[in-house]
Structure formats: structure tokens, C-alpha cells
Amino acid sequence: MEVKRMDRRVWYVLKILLKSNEPYTMASQIQEELAAKYDSHCDIKTIYADINKINGFMEEVFNISSYIQVKRKRGYFIEKGILADAQLRFIYDTLYSSGALSKQEGEALFEKITALSPKSQIDRLHIEEMRSQSKPLFIKMNVILQAIHEQKTIIFEYVRYTINQDGKVLAVKSENGNYEKDSSGHTYFVSPYEVMMHSGHYYLLAYNDVRKEQLSIYRIDRMDLVRTTKLKFTDIREMWDMKQLERQAINMFFSNEVIDLKFLFDKEIFRSIVDQFGDQLIVKPDVSGNYVGEVKEVTLSDGLIGWIMMLGSRITILEPSSLKTKVIQRLRESLDHYH
Template structure:
């Protein structure tokens, strides 16, 4: 009986040693931070695990057979290290940068996410990276429900169920203080779109025959209703699948409007900006030494007009005529606003 207990104890010790060793390689090693078998034994001893170098070599071989890319450096920095990870430093950096700039994620959630992602790297690399990370809470949302709401909205979209929620926005009171007001909605949700560092719900307000966009960081008290969504084919051009990527490409600053084929004459100096906005397959119908003419399918609302006007005289709307007139009216409004009084 004592022999059986001793065997079980030794087996448990081997399992624990292997788990601690796997965790050690993930947390503390990389190409710049390698460890010898003796140093690994010292680390395990601090965890109360006694191991000899022979056992370490055997465990490393077992981890390698299980898929761990553990290598042994033969240069001046001799020792074992984990060479390949699920995420490399550059990949983790990209995700952290996205979290930093995402305004809909609160400062608290941003810090939690950054900490989780940094845990995918070795501790020395993560500590070096964290020294350069700053979360500006002034530019972050304050709605701590945002994670929960995203989960509920995504579930409703998958189940094709309507949702209800309250939408909050600021207003200036008579005493000049900034206050919040709320409005309730019941909508058919179709897609979640990340645009301009904000997250939006694309849906249909059951009272109208179009699409609406609501910022998720301003949504609270989401509830999934036991009612099927209105088919999106009744309120937009899509039939079988709501193509959120195609839809977002046509939008400008998430403003709604009417989809139209627009012809624009653009200065050659903004060719890159046009390609960035409409893609490398943008149809150029003519060009000369000063400008080029393109056509594109866009949603021509207030967002598109504002986008055109930021380029001043470098973009001219040629067609459709009603859009050209809308831009002219906006210019006239500006002239009136800035006239000498």
C-alpha cells in the first residue's frame, strides 16, 4: 500500500513539475531571455518542486512532443526558450493599439484587456511593452455595460430576434450644465460595425422603412424580445445576407442617406485619399494633367457632403445634379455664417 502511495505521489509531482515548466516557458522565456537546466531547477525549487537536470531534459522533450516550440540557444546567450507563441509581440501590439484607440471601450475594460493580451507574451517583453502604454480615460467611454450589450446584441442578431434598449445622449440645460436624456427603442438588429473608433448597431426602427445607426457605448438596458426581426430585404438593397463590410464602405461617418452612383472630379493630389476611401478598384473614367474623374456607389447623406467639403476645391460633384445642389446649399450656408456682420 505504501508503495502505491509513493508511486502516486511521484506521478503527481511529475505532473505538477510539467505544468509549472510549461507555465515557466510561456511567462519568462523568449529569444532574449534563455535559461539553463540548472536555472530551471532553481526556479522549480522556489515552487517547492525538487528536480534534477535529467528530469528537466526529459520534461522539455515531452513538451516539445506536445507542440511547444522550445529551442536551445547555442550562442553567447545559451539556454532554453520558447520560440513560437500563439501571438508574437507585433501582433499583441496591434491588438493593444486597437484597444487604446477604441473609444467605446471604457478605461477600466481597456486596462483589463491590455493586461490579458500582455499575458500572451513573455513577462520581460510584456513589462517593456507596458511601460509605453497609456490609456487616456478622457477619450474613453463611461458605459460599463458595453461588453454585456455587445454580447446580447450579437446573440439577437444570430437568433434573428428584435431588441429593446434605451439610448442616451447629452444636451445643454437652461442653466448651461451638461445633462443626459434617454429614449427607448425597439429595433430589428442586423449588424455590428466598428467605424471611426466607435462601435455601431445597424438596425431598423420598426416605425420606419430604413436603416438606423446607434452607438453601442450610448446604449443601456438591452433586452432580447420574443419577436422575429423584420427582414432586412424590406429596408435595404441586400437580399440573402446583410453585407456589413460593403455597407460600411459606402457610409461616411455613419450617417444614413440614399445610396447613389456619384461622379466626382478630383485633383490629382488626392488620388491616394480616394483610393483609401473607395478602394484600389475605383473606376476612373477620365484624367488630365490636373485632375481625374471617378464614379462610386455611396450613401449620400450629411456625412458624405461633409467629407466632400473637407477637400475644398479639390473635389467637385458632377452628378447627380440634386447632390451637386445640396453641396452648393451647404457652401452658401457657410458663406452666410461667416459673412461680415
């Protein structure tokens, strides 16, 4: 019991420093708060020893020297946690902008990530309250990941979107389910294989017995009432080239065509080109003083066409002809709006 009381007191000392509204906290103030808030009584030397233990732990585990610092005649302070300001801001912005997480899930996750970050550091981030999002993701993800690990089948309902006569977007249950016990067609029955992320959303790659020789893909935030079953798990992964099947499933979900892209572009937009394609990009100089870019296996999507149109005359598609045709068609449609 004595060891547990000691460990708890060390955490209380750290908690007091992390939550402090003041730039500095004297050891005597820590002593007073320990007694008032946590009914923990000790002398000043014990607090010094506890702070040394915390610093030793942080240096050993996170390679942070002087996690808790001291300024003479002013007191102790924690300038930053285990992550830098920029890292925390990036994590927050990623959680905030995710369409997959609910508001509560995003806030709870950020609170855990910042458990060892001082209040002063959080205040420096100038963050806003997270906006309300969709249904909880993590509950569904936990069920799916556990099912994948234990090779269990799952059933779920799937939401699709439609537009009513008034132009409002409505969420409706899909009626293409394959679960024999549900005559309404609302319930899907699959053997889950992998979870992947694409464009800020999580997707499940799974085997659906309606499609015998290919994978099916489902957006997890659109899956509802996800639960495991005791029905037989079908594993086709040893029978097929999984990477090829995964690619086929992804391409079918996001686009019907994968292309090898070749284009002429103005050197002034080089950064935009690199941002779009990263290390997939191969660049060759052109006699005109501009560059020719080549990228293999690009998904031909509306997003790609929109990006090309945004760059206007600074980019010219050379290959394939199917993409050139689509861009020309899109440009003509845009012009028609102004006639």
C-alpha cells in the same frame, strides 16, 4: 493527478520565461524559480524536456519553429510570441482608439491576446496606459449575441445626448421606447437580428414593432440595462430582402441619401482617394492630365463633405448636383466666418 502536475509545471516553465526581466534565463534559474514560486521540484533534464514540449506544441499549433530559443552559455529566451511586433501594436492601437470599449475591457482583452508574448516584446511596443472610456461594452454584447443566437427578445434603455442652457453636453434617457410595461417610455423592446460595426462603433439591427416594415438600428454603447425577455420573438427575415432592409436602416441612421459620386481630382492626391474609397473606386484619365473618379452608392454625410473640403482645389465634384450644392453652401458658410 500526476498528469495534471506535469501539465502545470510545463505552464510554469513557460510563464517564467515569458515574464523574465532578463534577456536570457538559464535552466538552473528556471529550476530555482519553479521551487520558490510554484513549489514544483524537478531536475534539469525535466526542464529541457518541458521546453521541447512547448516548442513542439507551438510548432504544431502556430507553425512557429524554435519558439523558445537558446544561446550557448547564456540561456533560454523568447524573442516574440505568436504575433509580430507590428501586429501587436496594431491590435493595441485599435483597442486604445476604440470609443466602444471601456479602459478595463481594452486592457483585459489585450492581456489575453498577449498571453503568449514575452515581456521583452511588450516592452518594445512602447505603449501607454489605455485611457478611460465609456460603460462596459462586452457585457451588453454578450447578452445581445446570445439573444440573437437563441432568438430571444431584449429590452433596454437608450441614451441620447442634448445640450443644456450652459452649453454642456448631457446624457438623457430616450422617451421613445415601445415597451408597454414602462409608461415613462424609457424602455425599448425589440427582436435582435444582427450586430455590425461602423466607424469604430457597434450597432444592433433589430425589429421594433413601432416600425412594421423596416429595421431599427441602435448604437450598442448607448444601450443600457440590456436584458432578455420571454416575450415573443418576431422574425421578419424570411418575408423581406434582409440586405436591402439593412442598407435602408444604415442609411437612415447615418445619412438620408446615398449617391453615385463622380469627381475630377489631381493625380497627386491619388493615394488619399484610394484610402477613402478602396476598391470601390473606378478611375479614368482626363484630357487635362488629371483623373476622373467614380464611386457607386456612397453615403452623403458630413464626413464626406468635410473630406472633400479638406482636399480643397485638388478635387472637383462633378456629380451629383445635390452634393455640389452642399459643398458650395459649406464653403460660403466658412467664408462668412471671416467677414
